[in-house]
Amino acid sequence: MTLTRLHEMADRDEKIAMLTCYDATFAKLMEHAGVDILLVGDSLGMVLQGAENTLNVSMHHMTYHTKSVAAGAPNALIIADMPVGSYEHDNEAAYKNALWLIRSGAQMVKFEGGGDRVQTARYLIDRGIPVCAHLGFTPQSVNQLGGYKIQGKTEESAHQITQDAIDMSNAGVSLIVLEMVPATLAKHITESIKALTIGIGAGVDCDGQVLVIQDLLGIYNGAASKQPHEFKAPRFVKNFLCETNSVKQAVSNYVNAVKSKTFPTPEHSY
Template sequence: MLNTLLTKAGAGEKIAMLTCYDATFAKLLALAGVDVLLVGDSLGMVVQGAANTLDVTMQDMIYHTRLVAKGASATVIMSDMPAGSYEHDKTTALTNAQTLIAAGAHIVKIEGGGDMVETARYLVENGVPVCAHLGFTPQSVEKLGGYKIQGKTEESAQIMLADAQAMVQAGVDMVLFEMVPAAVAAHITQHIGVPTIGIGAGAGCSGQVMVLQDLLGIYTGTADKAPQDYKAPRFAQNFLQQAGSVQQAVVDYVQAVKAGSFPEDRHSY
């Protein structure tokens, strides 16, 4: 199944990815033509109501991966490895990754570059497909000093390119860029041999991902934040506003990604 997706990307077809956390939406998204369902640790924010992703557990990820797999067993499912589940020990990382695969994931996503390359290599060598997540990495939000664009300087852009190339050499199948200048993400995409997915990284990536609740315009921050005080991220777009139905909003998103009309410059850095 993953090979079919990679073949599409190799032929130049844009990849449309959305986050998904339950069976009902999994079925709806699959029928609307979404290529990849990301069981993201973003569920910590949009499902559990937390301020970030740091408290999401392996049990949370296993549970939601199982739900999504029940709704869309014929669609590629990517699952995030949550904070603390892979960074400190390769053997533990493999055990946790294999558990997510057993729950229904076809590929797992890990955050970080340089120091995570050997972990990625170990997972791949043991039969686990991996997507590397570079740029802004939500699990490192405290270390990064908040939600900040990454790769803005020539030095940091070169480091990101080197990290992406190292991850590809380690055997990852995909690379995801979050909150990276569009020109940087496009340049790296042209210089590595695997598909790239962007979120706030411009239209030059091989595909795009959005958080489902952002696509529907229903996320307004944590419970203690007044909706009018919440500011949606620059890369988000409410597709439901003009669509008239949830199903049509998802179809419109898929079509926009495939046509290259989303994201626009206003969604990028």
């Protein structure tokens, strides 16, 4: 999988199926099930480490898991998250950290936010590192945002997200993840920019979709410090495993649902 192929898919209106992945076993399974992009997400802080957020994930964590995923899926397009503190304050440091992830097996790096982050994106792209932006709800800013809340509901907020997407696209980012924004806003952004959009809780009109694999399998039930009954899955989550007794078939069903535009439905969107 290459960026050129992704754009060819978008040109013929074929949706892009993306899943998070943290290890070689799932990476191999996903590649054979037809997943187009594997995201080594800093969500591993919650899913694998049991934390309440992503804020304690380090570059060492990210490089370790990126190497594991790359070993299992040599033909997939792999994107690695830049963890909090690895890119925000110094473009040269951002470049060194991004290069570390690329050398660990990623073909692209992802980081959160717009505004000043546009300069960071351009700095990396000018030095040959493909970038995926992440707008809308940005988990690394969960405390600043006041929790896990939909973004872009007000006119001002929607305008800011749209402008950030335009600026990121003009800077040369390849993909933009739109998380927990209204479907109508995501559709407008997708139609307005050159970069490809990947939605999570952002409606069916994005160029592709992403889910956390543990959410797709219905096995994530919140932070380790809390009881499972206290956890409520986000609206955008669908358990594909309950439709079959096979993990591989569940992943294949997700890919097929994304490609056929039957997922996400309005009930999985905002």
